[in-house]
Amino acid sequence: xxxxxxxxxxxxxxxxxxxxxxxxxxxxxxxxxxxxxxxxxxxxxxxxxxxxxxxxxxxxxxxxxxxxxxxxxxxxxxxxxxxxxxxxxxxxxxxxxxxxxxxxxxxxxxxxxxxxxxxxxxxxxxxxxxxxxxxxxxxxx
Numbered sequence: 001x002x003x004x005x006x007x008x009x010x011x012x013x014x015x016x017x018x019x020x021x022x023x024x025x026x027x028x029x030x031x032x033x034x035x036x037x038x039x040x041x042x043x044x045x046x047x048x049x050x051x052x053x054x055x056x057x058x059x060x061x062x063x064x065x066x067x068x069x070x071x072x073x074x075x076x077x078x079x080x081x082x083x084x085x086x087x088x089x090x091x092x093x094x095x096x097x098x099x100x101x102x103x104x105x106x107x108x109x110x111x112x113x114x115x116x117x118x119x120x121x122x123x124x125x126x127x128x129x130x131x132x133x134x135x136x137x138x139x140x141x
Contacts (some may be wrong), residue, residue, distance in 0.1 A: 022119045029115050030108055034078070038063065040112065042071055043097065046081060047105045051096040053086065062139075080104060 007013050026037050038061075045060050046052060052060075058068045072095060075081045080101035086092035097105070120128045 018119075022115070025118045026115050029111050029118070032104070032108075035104075035108075039071055039075060040108065042068070042075065043080065043101055043105050044109075044112075046095050046097050047102065051094050054083075054093040054095060057095055075101070 023037055026040075027033070030040070041061050042057060042063070045057055049057065049060070054068060054072065055065070057063075058065055061068070063071065072081060072083060072093075076083050078100075079098055082096045082098055084094050084096075086094050120131065123131055
């Protein structure tokens, strides 16, 4: 007896299941099998920001520093981003998109919009608006 605790009704479990579904839709829609949802988020953020520091991109994407370093290392190896030291502060790393990264973002944005639509597809229009509103509140505290 779990005193009324049912895993299937817990917010963390439901968020994880929804994210797994979203990730599955992403993987079946984006033709690049090596690109993850989080890597794409980093590419889009660098695209939107222009050159930005690792710490700034980490804040915007809500990715911790150690994880982001691994992600950016893989993106650099693929020739999608440039990582350089800030000439004004050698400890700071600056990230920018290389032409291949710019092209990838430009090419995949329509698919990314479709992925969001497919993720929200089980909901009617009113539920979609409500879901996004509630998730914004949960994400931002």
